[in-house]
Amino acid sequence: MSGLLSSLTLKSGASGAALGTPASLARLPARIAELVQAQDLASERLIIRVQLALALALSMLYVLAPRPVDAPMHLLAAVPVALMCYLAFVGVRFAFSLRGPLPGWFIIPSIVIDMGLLIGLIWAFHIEYGQPPGFSFKVPTFAYLFVFIALRALRFDHRFVLAAGLAAALGWLTLLIAGVLSDPQAVTHNFVDYVAGTGILVGAEIDKIFAILIATAVLTLGAMRAQRTLIAAVREEAAVKEIRRFLSKGVADQISGSEMLIEAGHAVERDAAIMMLDIRGFTPFAMRVPPADVVRMLTSFHARIVPIVRGNGGVIDKFLGDGVMATFGAVEPSPMAAANALRALDLVLEETAAWQASLKDQGLEEALYVNAAVAAGPVVFATLGDGDRLEYTVIGEAVNLAAKLEKHNKVEKSRAVFPAATFLLAMRQGYLPAAAPVPRRGAMVAGVTQPLDLYARLA
Numbered sequence: 001m002s003g004l005l006s007s008l009t010l011k012s013g014a015s016g017a018a019l020g021t022p023a024s025l026a027r028l029p030a031r032i033a034e035l036v037q038a039q040d041l042a043s044e045r046l047i048i049r050v051q052l053a054l055a056l057a058l059s060m061l062y063v064l065a066p067r068p069v070d071a072p073m074h075l076l077a078a079v080p081v082a083l084m085c086y087l088a089f090v091g092v093r094f095a096f097s098l099r100g101p102l103p104g105w106f107i108i109p110s111i112v113i114d115m116g117l118l119i120g121l122i123w124a125f126h127i128e129y130g131q132p133p134g135f136s137f138k139v140p141t142f143a144y145l146f147v148f149i150a151l152r153a154l155r156f157d158h159r160f161v162l163a164a165g166l167a168a169a170l171g172w173l174t175l176l177i178a179g180v181l182s183d184p185q186a187v188t189h190n191f192v193d194y195v196a197g198t199g200i201l202v203g204a205e206i207d208k209i210f211a212i213l214i215a216t217a218v219l220t221l222g223a224m225r226a227q228r229t230l231i232a233a234v235r236e237e238a239a240v241k242e243i244r245r246f247l248s249k250g251v252a253d254q255i256s257g258s259e260m261l262i263e264a265g266h267a268v269e270r271d272a273a274i275m276m277l278d279i280r281g282f283t284p285f286a287m288r289v290p291p292a293d294v295v296r297m298l299t300s301f302h303a304r305i306v307p308i309v310r311g312n313g314g315v316i317d318k319f320l321g322d323g324v325m326a327t328f329g330a331v332e333p334s335p336m337a338a339a340n341a342l343r344a345l346d347l348v349l350e351e352t353a354a355w356q357a358s359l360k361d362q363g364l365e366e367a368l369y370v371n372a373a374v375a376a377g378p379v380v381f382a383t384l385g386d387g388d389r390l391e392y393t394v395i396g397e398a399v400n401l402a403a404k405l406e407k408h409n410k411v412e413k414s415r416a417v418f419p420a421a422t423f424l425l426a427m428r429q430g431y432l433p434a435a436a437p438v439p440r441r442g443a444m445v446a447g448v449t450q451p452l453d454l455y456a457r458l459a
Helices: 013-018 030-064 078-097 104-128 133-138 140-152 158-182 191-196 202-245 249-257 282-288 291-311 337-361 397-412 420-428
Strands: 267-280 314-320 323-328 369-385 390-395 416-419 438-443 452-457
Touching (some): 104 133, 140 158, 140 202, 158 202, 267 282, 267 291, 267 337, 267 397, 282 291, 291 314, 314 337, 323 397, 337 416, 369 397, 369 420, 397 416, 397 438
Antiparallel strands (some): 267 323, 267 369, 314 323, 369 390, 416 452
């Protein structure tokens, strides 16, 4: 039952000094080790709760269950005294565990005390009942030694399972030696006398010790495997969390939720809307200011834009240096892709105005402006690459058109442009513009062979 977790806590100097850090944890990156330690601390607290529940259940059983007619009935009998001591000891450990990991030097003594209380209770039976020492070797309480050892297997540290098993084996060996020394005449070589009477059959007690050691070995191996599995699982979980930060949320969900292995060439066609954003004046700005200021500016820009895109059902497809490409309805089909994209555009234009004003508060005097474009139409959401390196991307005329329209803002001297067809489609999907866009009929867009009817946002 045992002590608390700090032997695995890299932050605890006392723990490392007393028991050392398991080699499997010492080789891990600090952030992974901390995750493993958190799981281990939760396991230790679970052990203590199980111990408390076990002690309370045994106490209730002692009070409520019918007793043998020859059982001692007073409060100072061995069983109630042992239970009270055990409850008090576990209660103290539980209180300290709520404050954090206990130092490692507390763990092994705790295991020894747990086993000592149980062995002492078993020894006390022959005294309570006025019988020879051999009487204590027959009580069924012996089985609780295995319970105490098994409890340690709830913790992802095989060292403490091993310590509990060795403590139980040494305790039973001590009990055997005490019994033989107390009553040498009780030693018997007759198995029937041993089973039917109070004789001590040394071989039978050695067999019990051997059974304890076998059970300990099995549970220790199980705990070692559990620890390796835990570390592998925590590594994978941490890696997935880190990788998800480099992927758009929708793409990450597609990967993690796929029932089949994702391979290059997988593609689905969807009606989607594409938004392109670009910071005007970025190139001369990046040439004049330190790189750290460039990164700080981009980070502040993305921090404002990304929540707007996600809040309107969009997915950030790429960060294009000083630009952003977002998709609506490409990763997950949506009947309101165009409407969602233009709603997001309205909010982006409003937010970028506030962002431009905030640059002065950051000590950046450069005049930076954000241009945008939205285009809706059929796209292909596809997986490209080879077996070792895959990437989701969106391919289609809407993607190409959105990129060309974003550049067309220079011609229109506008903040954002979008095709009239996209605007009308969004209106049919329930979109209400935040500001009336200005029509541009028959606009010639670089890279587009036919004139286009556009709408522009000038402010």
